[in-house]
Amino acid sequence: MKRYKALAVTIKTADEIEKMRVAGKLAAQVLDMIGEHVVKGATTEQLNQLCHNYIVDVQGGIPAPLNYGRPPFPKSICTSVNHVICHGIPSDKKLKDGDIVNIDVTVIKDGYHGDTSKMFVVGKPSILAERLIRITQECLYKGIEIVKPGARLGDIGHVIQTHAHKHNYSVVQEYCGHGIGATFHEDPQIVHYGQPNTGDEIVAGMCFTIEPMINAGKRYSKILPDQWTVVTKDRSLSAQWEHTLLVTETGVEILTHRDDETIPRIINHS
Numbered sequence: 324m325k326r327y328k329a330l331a332v333t334i335k336t337a338d339e340i341e342k343m344r345v346a347g348k349l350a351a352q353v354l355d356m357i358g359e360h361v362v363k364g365a366t367t368e369q370l371n372q373l374c375h376n377y378i379v380d381v382q383g384g385i386p387a388p389l390n391y392g393r394p395p396f397p398k399s400i401c402t403s404v405n406h407v408i409c410h411g412i413p414s415d416k417k418l419k420d421g422d423i424v425n426i427d428v429t430v431i432k433d434g435y436h437g438d439t440s441k442m443f444v445v446g447k448p449s450i451l452a453e454r455l456i457r458i459t460q461e462c463l464y465k466g467i468e469i470v471k472p473g474a475r476l477g478d479i480g481h482v483i484q485t486h487a488h489k490h491n492y493s494v495v496q497e498y499c500g501h502g503i504g505a506t507f508h509e510d511p512q513i514v515h516y517g518q519p520n521t522g523d524e525i526v527a528g529m530c531f532t533i534e535p536m537i538n539a540g541k542r543y544s545k546i547l548p549d550q551w552t553v554v555t556k557d558r559s560l561s562a563q564w565e566h567t568l569l570v571t572e573t574g575v576e577i578l579t580h581r582d583d584e585t586i587p588r589i590i591n592h593s
């Protein structure tokens with residue numbers, strides 16, 4: 324028997340879109356704030372504290388990761404260092420020269436979520452690490468650039484996969500982007516691999532993240548005994564960048580856009 328998957332994609336109202344813009348902007352501002360603190364000798368727990376206090380005290384928001392899931396995630400941000408793919412738990416371990424760190428921030432404001440992550444480097448990164456970080460950001464941007472009503476979800480995965488493979492990198496398959504709104508993770512799933520002209524159609528008013536995880540080695544991952552930290556099986560370096568997007572009538576708006584980016588905040592294809 325054929326199985327039909329019920330897709331519960333929510334289309335945002337004008338009112339919800341305004342709240343998503345606010346939440347997205349706040350999440351982006353946390354990444355702007357934390358950059359100068361990502362230095363040799365700092366601990367990821369110190370970064371967690373700074374982000375937590377900023378979100379709660381300055382922004383009047385809620386850090387969505389804190390107590391999220393099962394077992395409850397114990398911190399307010401994810402910090403994923405070197406071969407950690409995602410969901411790294413802030414700890415008292417000190418950052419050292421050459422480390423690469425993904426900081427993933429999700430802010431809830433007025434009931435709506437903004438979810439974004441960025442790569443930081445401690446001191447001077449290796450040429451290889453720098454290249455992985457750059458190509459991974461290009462993967463995110465290429466995914467964003469094809470988002471518009473009528474395009475299909477497989478198109479996003481396809482451009483990301485093609486760019487990663489061209490540079491001999493692999494794409495993590497077990498974790499993906501997601502719809503987002505009043506719920507942190509909602510339909511649809513946005514996988515970062517796939518074939519053009521497949522998958523569900525993209526519709527104006529959808530909000531979702533694209534957040535490719537790209538490995539310098541093989542794609543395989545495993546979860547550490549803490550039940551959260553995801554690492555590369557072969558211990559190769561991994562990078563990730565994430566934005567929360569709104570599909571507009573003519574293209575896409577990057578709700579978590581920062582001023583330090585080369586991609587515009589609004590892409591209009593008409």
Ligand code: MF3
Binds near residue numbers: 392
């Ligand atoms: N921010 C992550 C994402 O992009 C999810 C983190 S869940 C947590 O979807 F519990 F680990 F924080």
Ligand code: CO
Binds near residue numbers: 438501534565
């Ligand atoms: Co996300």
Ligand code: CO
Binds near residue numbers: 427428429439
């Ligand atoms: Co995230």
